Amino acid sequence: MHEFLLERGRSNPGGPAVVEFSQGGEPVVTSYRQLEDRMGEYAAVLDGLGLDVGDRVVLETDTSGPAIALFLACSSLGLVFVPVSPEVPDARLASIVESARPALHLQADAGTRTGLPEGVGTGRFGPGGLGIERPPAPRVRRRRAVQSTDTAYMIFTSGTTGRPKGVVMSHRGVIAFYRSLLAAAAVAPDSRVATTSPFQFDFSLLDIGLAFGSGAAVVPVPRAVLTWPRRFLRFLEESGATHVDGVPSVWRPVLAHEAETLGRLTGLRGILYSGEVFPPAELRRLQELQPRLRIVNCFGSTESIACSFTDVPNPLPASVEELPIACAGSGAEIVLVDEDGGIVTEPGRAGEIHLYSPALFTGYWDAPRATRAALVPDPVTPQSGQVVFRSGDLGSWDENGRLFYRGRSDSLVKIRGNRVELGEVERRLLEHPAVRASAVLALPQGRTGRELALHAFVVPHSAGDFEERALRSFLKEALPEYMVPHQVTVLGSLPVTTNGKTDRAALGRTVAGARPQAA
Structure with missing residues (x-):
């Protein structure tokens, strides 16, 4: 992974790799040569700890030049980096640490995390170097050479068991994805790709791969800037950003409050979005304000990072109410499978998306049953021994062979681009001593009803003993902000169906005009 990401930059070592700003507002540019030098310095420190190929290293950080150098250093030594956010609650981090059993936890110089278990090494990193505060427990080094099939990173997402689920991606898998990405959406070497996603979200790795694979620069957008549309646009202008990647909700407040300012930006060339539906009306407004903008719809799951890239027509016709997704990226293919295992080819009939791809994940960490449920025998030729990814996403073909997304077949939804297992939120609710029963739905909100919120x-x-404020505080102790329900309704009992299951349709009807949906 590290060799692939640095290859293009070596032809122009003095060119910018990462563009940031100091706290004083001064631009800080890290060249490809400087990035690789810093990677080497970090790797030397890590190598001195005696860590083995495959050992896990938790990186608690936002996206930055030092953070990128550090995960490249991990890659060069065969260490598996596990990205987490500095904002993740202590209880959730503890669950990730318990599951991943990392050798080392590293945070940025300004990090405040304490209380890591004994045996887990700790350290801090930044422009001044990597310092180890507490060495990891003694390791046995059995291997030294990194193989393409080795694990590159592990990203923890929301899990159905109530515990975060680790998605394991190999070097070979992520490189295959990058090649597919660059075949569909490469940018010019003079581009600057603004990344708006948190570091623990695999979309940030997409942004880095798009930039570095094109010999361009990545521009990490500070988390605090994203909540202020005017500051966000000023940051894009001052950083010279030419492309912006992120979930559609990044643009919603901009279009609502700073549309004229967006229209005056002269450097934007492209937008790549993923994670949720981008309402066509908002896409048309973007195109009105930035007529020459290339907009790419990226679709997929963490298990393959993404699997398709579709250019939004420019201009988007007024008659278009729903956008298709591409069949699959370069070297990949999608088939739809019905409940009986048959291949769906008829227009308009829904089937579950099964993905053939060299960019598939290896499996779920320490979860063989879940892995077997997701990596299934080839539904077309099961005799081959090949496995494909059973995504849980539903799709249907139209008469012209275009693929349309039709929601989820299970309880996994996406809130502001983040994957959420409704069961995990329900389990946390039940852990509160005042709660006897719970159910969580993803329901439409807002004027268009296209954006989902947890209810x-x-x-x-x-x-008499129930306090919603206390419940929210309890949830925030273990769940990230996007998993805390937007609204709470107190009931005397949960409605049930004739077979005794929670009647989610009836619950949805209790909210005026809302119907349960998956994203």
Whole structure:
């Protein structure tokens, strides 16, 4: 992975690789040569710890030049980096650490995390270097050479068991994805790709691969800037960003409050979005304000990072109410499978998306049953021994062979581009001593009804003892902000179907005009 990401930059070592700003507002540019030098310095420190190929290293950081150099250093030694956010609650980090059993936890110089378990080494990194505060427990080094089939990184997403689920990606898999990405959406070497996604979200790795694979620069957008449309646009202008990658919700406040300012930006060339539906009306407004903008719809799952890239027509016709997704990226293919295992080819009939791709994940960390459920025998030729990814996404073909997304077949939804297992939120609700029963739905909100928000339904042991504020505080101790329900409804009991299961359709009807949906 590290060799692939640095290859293009070596032809122009003095060119910018990462563009950031100091706290004083001064631009800080890291060249490809400087990035590789810093990677080497970090790798020397890590190598001195006696870590083995495959050992896990938790990187708690936002995207930055030092963070990129550090994960490249891990890659060069065969260490598996596990990205997490500095904002992740202590309880959730503890769950990730318990599952991944890392050798080392590293945070940026300004990090404040404490209380890591004994045996887990700790350290801090930044422009001044990598310092180890507590060495890891003694390791046995059995290997030294990194193979393409070795694990490059592991990203923890929301899991159905109530515990974060580790998606394991190999060097070979991520490189295959990068090649597919660059075949579909490469940018010019003089481009600057603004990345808006948190470091622990695999979309940030897409942004880095798009930039570095094109010999361009990546521009990490500070998290604090994203919540202020005017500051966000000023940052894009001052950084010289030419491309912006992120979830559609990044643009919603901009279009609502700073449309004229967006229209005055002269350097934008392209937008790549993923993670949720981008309403056609908002896409048309973007095109009105930036007529020469190339907009690419990226679709897929963490298990393959993404699997398709579709250019949005420019201009987008007024008659278009729904955008298709491409069949699959270079070297990949999608088939739809019905409940009986048959291949779906008829227009308009829904089937579950199964992905053939060299960029598939290796499996879920320490979860063989979940891995077997997701990596299944080739539905066309099961005798071959090949496995494909059973995504849980539903799709249907139209008469012209275009593929349209039709929601989820399970309880996994996407909130502001982040994957959320409704069961994990429900389990956390049940851990509160005042809650006797719970259910969580993803329901439409806003004027268009296209954006989803979590709605919790709870049955307290005693209505008099229940306080919503206390419940929210309890949830925030273990869940990231996007997994905390937007609204809570207190009920005397949960409605059930004739077979005794929670009647989610009935719950949805209790919210005026809302219907349960998956994203």
